[in-house]
Each structure stands twice: as structure tokens, then as C-alpha cells.
Amino acid sequence: MKKKQIIQISFLLMLIIGTVIIVSQQHNMPYQRDTGFVFGTIYNITYQSDSNLKKEIEEELKKVDQSLSPFNSTSTISRVNRNEEVKVDEMFAEVFNRAMEISKETDGAFDITVAPLVNAWGFGFKSGEHPTAHTIDSLLATIGYQRVALVGSKVVKKDRRTMLDCSSIAKGYGCDRVAQLLRDKGISNFMVEIGGEVVTQGINPERLPWKIGVTKPIDDSLNTNNQIQTVLNVTDKAMATSGNYRNFYYKNGKKYAHTIDPKTGYPVQHNILSATVLAADCTTADAYATAFMVLGMERSQAILQKHPELMAYFIYTDHKGNNAVWFTKGLIK
DSSP states (O other): OHHHHHHHHHHHHHHHHHHHHHHHHHHHHHHEEEEETTTTTTEEEEOOOOOOHHHHHHHHHHHHHHHHOOOSSTTTTHHHHHHOOOOHHHHHHHHOOOOOOOOHHHHTTTTTTHHHHHHHHHHHHTTTHHHHHHHHHHHHHEEEEEEEEETTEEEEEETTOOOOOOOOHHHHHHHHHHHHHHHHHOOOEEEEEEEEEEEEEBBTTTTTTTTTEEEEEOOOOOOOOEEEEEEEOTSSSEEEESSSSSEEEEEEEEEEEEOOOOOSSOOOOOOEEEEEESSSSSSHHHHHHHHHHHHHHHHHHHHHHTTTOOOOEEEEEOOSSSSSEEOTTSSSO
């Protein structure tokens, strides 16, 4: 019996010593910080590792760009938009299928075919003039997620003029791909941020949970004011924010947002200033944040009731014209 106890105690001591060594090694392991430019925006990635992985990270981001960037003339999505004979790659198929799922869940509020309308209104914002009703009606005839399908490895369009743009989901997907790359490398503590979309895991360099600020909605079309509205615990989660308070113009006393309703063809007119979504992956968070800006408060809340796996933080204008917040239960602790 004594011999058995000695063996058990020895095993326990070895386990404790091993754990202490592992924790000590992890505690002393440095955090790497990489930054760069991708998808028309800046990325910032912090991760605990003895070696720097910037080369591998940028290679992964280039793959996403080569698949989904409409600004890359040789990308898969650009070739699809030119109606070339092209077999789509794995990344394109993954994002396309997820986009279609969320489009159905949001009754078309999220729609990767809406870009021509967004562009038409974008030019209008700059010139101060609306696109005409005729222009909007003409564009609406080519827009709608039901007008495209992925059959095997080929995109099939009902109308050859239909264009795809994954800008409202690609940054989130890029975050997910880099996060998976880090996990595959055995890295358990990291934060990946691309243009405000974020994926985190583990702890930060201060040995604390990752916390991310939500920018206060201030009329700031030049993007020079970055006051923080609140700070959210985003540990082991993904977070994405969509907001119209940095992109707008006034006409006849009304504030017109850059967020375009794919069904009406016109800018949304409701009181949500920004929608922040937390989800298990950033692809999902990115798409739903865009959808909620289109849907408005009540319809967004209805979707959130159906999807308890999602958390949301909305900043909106109340009936007195003041900023107010609404968030899902359990988000702020």
C-alpha cells in the first residue's frame, strides 16, 4: 500500500512540476505584433509566439484577396463579375454559401449583390444629388441574392448584369482565416483585427481577457474622432461593427446613410447609428452587423431572439434625439 501511495504522490508531484514549467514557459513567451494593409484597410495582429509569422499571415490574407477582392482584377469574384468561365475556389464557395444562408435568415437585408446600388448612392453622396428613380429601378432589376446560385463550382446568374461584392463579409472572413492559421500553429493567445473586425482567443499581453472598445457615434465624416462608447469583453469570440455615423449626408433636413436597403434601393431611414455583433466566428458577426443596420431595431431584435448564439450592442437615437444603447442580455458583465 505504501509503495502505491509513493507512486501516486510521485506522479502528482511530476504533474505539478510539469504544469509549473509549462505555465512559466508560456508566461515568458513574447507577444508578436504585426500590422499591414489589406482589403483597403489596416490590419493589426497580436499573438503569443517565439517566432514572427507575418509572412505566413500575409500569404493567407493574399489568398483571401485573390478570391474575394473586387479591386483585384484577377480575383475569383472579379472573374465571376465579368461572367468568365471560372471554377470558384474553396474560400469563395465558403463565403458565398454563408452569405446565402444569412441572406435567407435576414429576409434579404444582407445581400452580396447590392454593390451597384451602394455605388450609385456613393457617387450621389459626393455630388450631393440622388440617383434618379429610373436608375434605382434599373439597378433593382439586377439585384437580389435569389438571382445567383452556386451550382457545383460555378456561379449561375439569372441576369448576367448581376454583380457580387463580399466587402461586408470579407474582412470578417479574413479574420477567421488568420485566427485558424494561428490555432494550427499551436498559438492559443491572440487578437486578429482587420478594419475594426476582431477575433480573439486566450489572454492579452497583460494576462487579462481581451477587451475591445466600441466607438462612440459622433457625426464625423472625416473619421478623426475615435471616442469610446463602451468596452466589451471579446475573449474567445469574434466581433464586428457596422455603422452609418461616419458616412452620411444631409438633404432637406434628413440624414441619409450609406447603408442601402437591397429591397427598396434607397438608404435606410431608422434610428440605429451602429450595430456591434459578437459571434463564434467573424464571418457571421460581420454579415449580421450589416444586416442589422438595414433591418432597424425591432426586426433586428426579432432575429436575435431566434439566434441566442448571437450577442449585439446597438447605439441608436431615442425619441428625444439623444444617443441611447440597447444590448442583448448577458453581453455586459
